[in-house]
Amino acid sequence: MTSPLQHARRIVVKVGSSLVTDEGRGVDAAAIGAWCRQMAALVAEGRELVMVSSGAIAEGMKRLGWAQRPHAVHELQAAAAVGQMGLAQIYESALREHGIRSALVLLTHADLADRERYLNARSTLLTLLELGVIPVINENDTVVTDEIKFGDNDTLGALVTNLLDADALVILTDQQGLYSADPRKHPDAELIRAAAAGTPELEAFAGGAGSSIGRGGMLTKILAAKRAARSGASTVIAWGREPDVLVRLAAGESIGTLLLASTAKVAARKQWMSDHLQLRGSVTVDNGAAAKILEGGKSLLPVGVTKVQGDFQRGDVIAVLRESGAEIGRGLSNYSSSEARLIARKPSAEFERLLGFIGEPELIHRDNLVMV
Numbered sequence: 001m002t003s004p005l006q007h008a009r010r011i012v013v014k015v016g017s018s019l020v021t022d023e024g025r026g027v028d029a030a031a032i033g034a035w036c037r038q039m040a041a042l043v044a045e046g047r048e049l050v051m052v053s054s055g056a057i058a059e060g061m062k063r064l065g066w067a068q069r070p071h072a073v074h075e076l077q078a079a080a081a082v083g084q085m086g087l088a089q090i091y092e093s094a095l096r097e098h099g100i101r102s103a104l105v106l107l108t109h110a111d112l113a114d115r116e117r118y119l120n121a122r123s124t125l126l127t128l129l130e131l132g133v134i135p136v137i138n139e140n141d142t143v144v145t146d147e148i149k150f151g152d153n154d155t156l157g158a159l160v161t162n163l164l165d166a167d168a169l170v171i172l173t174d175q176q177g178l179y180s181a182d183p184r185k186h187p188d189a190e191l192i193r194a195a196a197a198g199t200p201e202l203e204a205f206a207g208g209a210g211s212s213i214g215r216g217g218m219l220t221k222i223l224a225a226k227r228a229a230r231s232g233a234s235t236v237i238a239w240g241r242e243p244d245v246l247v248r249l250a251a252g253e254s255i256g257t258l259l260l261a262s263t264a265k266v267a268a269r270k271q272w273m274s275d276h277l278q279l280r281g282s283v284t285v286d287n288g289a290a291a292k293i294l295e296g297g298k299s300l301l302p303v304g305v306t307k308v309q310g311d312f313q314r315g316d317v318i319a320v321l322r323e324s325g326a327e328i329g330r331g332l333s334n335y336s337s338s339e340a341r342l343i344a345r346k347p348s349a350e351f352e353r354l355l356g357f358i359g360e361p362e363l364i365h366r367d368n369l370v371m372v
């Protein structure tokens, strides 16, 4: 069987606190250097890489001279803000050594649940990838407390995988992969080599975090794999210190635990859209635009829109109708209904004059459009 990683073009890599900080001893620049070298090699092959990295709190604790993890949430938040500086510096210089630019993106789960912010985050990250930049993502710990309390960058990794339609999620941790029980407590536990993501029995294998630094343990990783599979991405859980782990995984080698997505990407995205999204309005399109999106798989441009119905915001789901009123598809609108009314029938060169800003050229990007 070929590994789904071998053909993965867009890969999200998540590294946990215990690994990044060598169990709290401070950010492990050598380990980060090794992942950055491998990510740069994969970018050179034409792949797109996104890093979701924990470690800000642990690094902040070290910089502030705190030996014990504080209990007060505001102290954890302060530590994260201090530590994030160090984390960003190390990623930036490690990637720069390989001629790769990096970008720091701090997100919350709520950002990705809000449709407008979801689209904004998606456009920014896709633009960074197009520019050949590796985004380094962490939770925006300053403005949230739940994630800090529960320690949940595994979920963030999966949400980013969904957001970007990535092909694979690689979760690097301090164990070889998922075992049949927590190997720290059960030395005879067996490594699970492969399973379908979302298999309920896997959840019973997972204990909590093994160290005082990591927070989520294996359960959040198994749930992250289940979530990633909803947009068609398979997940690998592997040991972050395995030599050349990322390069070898991408070459198709079987390392750690592979949690396979069962649904193909397109079908998964369609399912995701129909599960998540409620119709807020519609646009009617001319025959030319209908043919382009139906037969040519193209995005819907405002120039093909003849009418705008309803009251919707950027990021809402709208239906795309033929002149006859028959629905041909639905998708996430890049513009609100009032903006769409201004730019309907107009070419993108006129958007700035009509709207006062330059937005996307598409009303609905083809990646956000599903046919009915």
Ligand SMILES: Nc1ncnc2c1ncn2[C@@H]1O[C@H](COP(=O)(O)OP(=O)(O)O)[C@@H](O)[C@H]1O
Pocket: 015, 016, 017, 018, 019, 172, 173, 174, 175, 177, 178, 179, 180, 181, 182, 183, 184, 205, 206, 207, 208, 209, 210, 211, 213, 214, 215, 216, 217, 218, 219
């Ligand atoms: N079934 C299991 N297989 C592997 N590790 C497990 C399992 N159950 C619990 N663990 C624990 O989960 C830990 C990894 O989670 P965590 O400490 O949150 O790491 P990270 O910081 O990488 O997210 C391991 O060190 C291990 O002790």
Ligand SMILES: N[C@@H](CCC(=O)OP(=O)(O)O)C(=O)O
Pocket: 015, 016, 017, 018, 053, 054, 055, 056, 057, 058, 080, 138, 139, 141, 147, 148, 151, 152, 153, 154, 213, 214, 215, 216, 217
């Ligand atoms: N955002 C936090 C990390 C949250 C967390 O503990 O994540 P993880 O170690 O991946 O389970 C930080 O940078 O310290």
